[in-house]
Amino acid sequence: MTPAVTAEAIRKRYPGSGALALDGFDLSVPPGTVHGLLGPNGAGKTTAIRILTTLLRADSGRATIAGFDVGTQAAHVRRQIGLVGQYAAVDEILDGRRNLVMFGRLFHLSPAGARSRADELLERFGLTGAAGRSVGRYSGGMRRRLDLAVSMILAPAVLFLDEPTTGLDPRGRAEVWDAVRALVAGGTTVLLTTQYLDEADQLADRISVLAHMGEVGGRVIAEGTPDELRSRVGGDRIDLVVHHPADLPAAAGLVRRVTGSEPEVDAATRRVAAPVGDRMAALAAMVHGLREEGIDAEDLTVRRPTLDEVFLQLTGAPTVEVAA
Amino acid sequence: MSAPADVGHVRAGVLPAEGSRLRWALTDAATLTGRYLAHLRHQPAELAGAIGFPILLVLMFAFLLGGMMAVPGGGDYRQALLPGLFTMTMLFGLSATMVAVVTDAQRGITDRFRSMPMAPSAVLVGRAAADMVTSAITLGALLLVGLAVGWRPSGGPAAFVAAVGLLLLLRFALLWVGIYLGLLVRSPGAVTAVQTLEFPFGFLSGLFVAPATMPLVVGAVAEWNPLSSTAAATRALFGNPGWGGDSWVAQHPVLMAVVWPLVIVAVFAPLSVHRYREMSR
Numbered sequence: 115m116t117p118a119v120t121a122e123a124i125r126k127r128y129p130g131s132g133a134l135a136l137d138g139f140d141l142s143v144p145p146g147t148v149h150g151l152l153g154p155n156g157a158g159k160t161t162a163i164r165i166l167t168t169l170l171r172a173d174s175g176r177a178t179i180a181g182f183d184v185g186t187q188a189a190h191v192r193r194q195i196g197l198v199g200q201y202a203a204v205d206e207i208l209d210g211r212r213n214l215v216m217f218g219r220l221f222h223l224s225p226a227g228a229r230s231r232a233d234e235l236l237e238r239f240g241l242t243g244a245a246g247r248s249v250g251r252y253s254g255g256m257r258r259r260l261d262l263a264v265s266m267i268l269a270p271a272v273l274f275l276d277e278p279t280t281g282l283d284p285r286g287r288a289e290v291w292d293a294v295r296a297l298v299a300g301g302t303t304v305l306l307t308t309q310y311l312d313e314a315d316q317l318a319d320r321i322s323v324l325a326h327m328g329e330v331g332g333r334v335i336a337e338g339t340p341d342e343l344r345s346r347v348g349g350d351r352i353d354l355v356v357h358h359p360a361d362l363p364a365a366a367g368l369v370r371r372v373t374g375s376e377p378e379v380d381a382a383t384r385r386v387a388a389p390v391g392d393r394m395a396a397l398a399a400m401v402h403g404l405r406e407e408g409i410d411a412e413d414l415t416v417r418r419p420t421l422d423e424v425f426l427q428l429t430g431a432p433t434v435e436v437a438a
Numbered sequence: 439m440s441a442p443a444d445v446g447h448v449r450a451g452v453l454p455a456e457g458s459r460l461r462w463a464l465t466d467a468a469t470l471t472g473r474y475l476a477h478l479r480h481q482p483a484e485l486a487g488a489i490g491f492p493i494l495l496v497l498m499f500a501f502l503l504g505g506m507m508a509v510p511g512g513g514d515y516r517q518a519l520l521p522g523l524f525t526m527t528m529l530f531g532l533s534a535t536m537v538a539v540v541t542d543a544q545r546g547i548t549d550r551f552r553s554m555p556m557a558p559s560a561v562l563v564g565r566a567a568a569d570m571v572t573s574a575i576t577l578g579a580l581l582l583v584g585l586a587v588g589w590r591p592s593g594g595p596a597a598f599v600a601a602v603g604l605l606l607l608l609r610f611a612l613l614w615v616g617i618y619l620g621l622l623v624r625s626p627g628a629v630t631a632v633q634t635l636e637f638p639f640g641f642l643s644g645l646f647v648a649p650a651t652m653p654l655v656v657g658a659v660a661e662w663n664p665l666s667s668t669a670a671a672t673r674a675l676f677g678n679p680g681w682g683g684d685s686w687v688a689q690h691p692v693l694m695a696v697v698w699p700l701v702i703v704a705v706f707a708p709l710s711v712h713r714y715r716e717m718s719r
């Protein structure tokens with residue numbers, strides 16, 4: 115089967131900028147899957163999306179969408195794709211419905227077809243109540259959903275989402291995630307960029323981690339399923355903080371028994387920490403054990419590694435923020 | 439939100455209602471013209487501002503400054519002034535177009551259009567058509583204000599229509615400059631710079647005073663300013679007193695009021711289309 119998206123050795127340097135934004139970017143996304151492009155600010159995510167959506171020309175390398183070359187067959191590519199850019203690209207002045215009708219017309223639906231598609235999408239994306247309101251007065255989450263709805267007017271074969279939830283509150287993120295899942299259920303291939311590990315984890319079948327390493331420009335430094343990546347960087351961690359320093363040895367013993375690995379003990383912060391396999395089982399066992407042994411716990415958390423920890427593991431260096 | 443499968447199934451590549459490219463380019467342009475005109479309806483204050491500013495200039499020049507100025511060889515300054523202000527208003531349209539283009543680019547709308555299977559010319563032609571509508575409304579309002587402050591065209595109806603046509607032709611040419619500059623710049627600061635430069639560009643012309651009264655070199659530049667030709671041609675067509683002048687360009691205002699805009703369009707329309715296609719590529 116033709117991959118939905120491929121990229122081979124893409125290099126891009128912005129005119130007048132010293133460093134390469136992308137330096138040997140590779141990607142292959144099978145149809146019908148969700149691929150996450152994970153990377154810190156300045157890693158080159160937007161640059162990659164812009165090249166794949168024909169907005170920007172690569173200096174070298176090759177990329178295809180559904181088999182069409184983005185450089186030489188741009189018109190074909192544009193018939194296959196939908197793009198939801200980093201900033202919601204909808205008309206702020208018009209209302210939600212007029213936005214959908216206008217874009218429907220630009221996708222060459224008939225006037226009646228554009229109107230009925232608009233109503234359909236407003237309904238699907240929970241925007242019917244706000245259909246007549248100017249988009250300038252939408253919340254961030256609503257605007258994103260409208261943006262998604264626009265890119266779904268012709269249900270594209272490949273949908274590109276550039277940081278679809280950056281700047282949204284948790285409710286807005288959940289709304290967008292639901293919408294993305296719904297699109298995927300309809301058969302669309304999704305390539306989404308994110309700075310959040312948990313977002314890639316929630317949505318993506320596979321993840322490419324994009325980063326600058328030292329002098330080298332942005333490239334994929336790790337690729338795999340969320341589980342594969344997590345096992346490379348070590349899974350979740352359990353953190354236990356006790357009230358009394360005297361409890362530390364008992365606490366360390368408990369954590370050792372529950373996690374099966376040797377915990378780190380930090381006397382200054384009265385903290386015991388260890389990597390953990392099955393997070394929920396470990397949490398239950400910890401709560402039980404603490405009560406059994408009468409340990410007075412101040413805090414108990416199981417947490418995923420942060421993006422910083424992932425990068426620390428993969429690159430051996432903390433993430434470097436590059437001004438975007 | 440309802441069942442996922444309802445959102446739509448992949449049917450990309452199959453664009454509905456295939457038709458000729460030209461037809462779609464025109465349909466797309468019409469859709470976008472409709473978009474910009476809808477903006478006007480939703481933002482009446484913006485349109486009022488676009489019309490109000492030149493009206494304010496008319497009142498200022500007519501009642502505050504005009505008394506000091508004279509037409510060489512005699513004639514009522516106010517009669518010569520109004521065609522100059524009409525021309526100046528066409529010039530202001532340049533930055534108005536530029537603002538609209540920059541706003542769309544910054545909001546990501548331009549990128550969305552560019553990622554869609556649309557004719558590149560449609561986006562620009564849609565912009566141009568909408569700006570021409572706005573300009574026609576503005577010019578109409580200004581003509582009425584001119585009449586109200588005592589401006590009297592006396593060239594006959596055909597010449598009147600020709601003069602209005604020349605003004606709109608200039609606006610049409612300058613809007614391509616506005617589109618090109620809007621696609622070129624990245625910061626709103628550049629818009630302010632262009633807005634600021636409109637004034638010296640307008641004054642370095644025969645819009646308000648006769649180039650003959652200026653220092654030699656400056657006067658020559660002013661005579662060759664495209665705005666001068668349109669202002670002089672419309673003065674002639676409206677039957678208003680003008681500055682005259684001995685140079686070739688001053689002797690052929692109507693010809694140059696056609697040639698200049700055509701040259702500007704011939705240069706900036708292709709540049710704009712190219713820039714739109716290649717924007718940051």
Ligand SMILES: Nc1ncnc2c1ncn2[C@@H]1O[C@H](COP(=O)(O)OP(=O)(O)O)[C@@H](O)[C@H]1O
Pocket residue numbers: 128129131134135153154155156157158159160161162436437438718
């Ligand atoms: N238009 C531009 N001109 C010059 N440099 C740019 C431009 N856009 C991005 N860059 C640079 O390219 C690199 C990658 O940027 P970008 O693709 O926006 O990263 P991300 O989307 O991952 O934050 C950064 O170093 C950024 O500063």
Ligand SMILES: [Mg+2]
Pocket residue numbers: 159160161200276277438
């Ligand atoms: Mg980005």
